[in-house]
Amino acid sequence: YMTGGVVTILGETGINFGAGMTGGFAYVFDEFNHFEQRVNTDLVDVLPMKDLNLLREHLRGIVDAHLNETGSERAEMMLDDFPSYCERFKLIKPKGLKVEDLLGKRGRRANELLLTTQ
Numbered sequence: 001y002m003t004g005g006v007v008t009i010l011g012e013t014g015i016n017f018g019a020g021m022t023g024g025f026a027y028v029f030d031e032f033n034h035f036e037q038r039v040n041t042d043l044v045d046v047l048p049m050k051d052l053n054l055l056r057e058h059l060r061g062i063v064d065a066h067l068n069e070t071g072s073e074r075a076e077m078m079l080d081d082f083p084s085y086c087e088r089f090k091l092i093k094p095k096g097l098k099v100e101d102l103l104g105k106r107g108r109r110a111n112e113l114l115l116t117t118q
Contacts, residue, residue, distance in 0.1 A: 001022070003022050003024065010072075013028060013038055015038045016039075017035075017040065018044035023094060023097075025091060025092060025094075026092040027049075027062070027091060036090075039092065044094055045093055048087075049091055056086055059089060063079055063082075064079060
């Protein structure tokens, strides 16, 4: 179950992703373009990151923090060409939650985004 918070998945997911997701949201890297076959669309919405500029910056901050904490080669590769890799991420949120409310009710500056969700 997921009732709040943020998760970022840089690899594969199992089937029925999003079952029991009533809060929070997820960024999922859809490397092979088949994630939507693995998600429970009865409970969650799957959105492209294309026009979600604030959330794109939030995701970049998460991947950057992951790189700094782990030295992940995958994260480094993603950051080196972030616009291209970001297009392959999907935003997953519970149905009924508005995209504009995912990072909180008030506007956020880019440098506040990572701290907001922790």
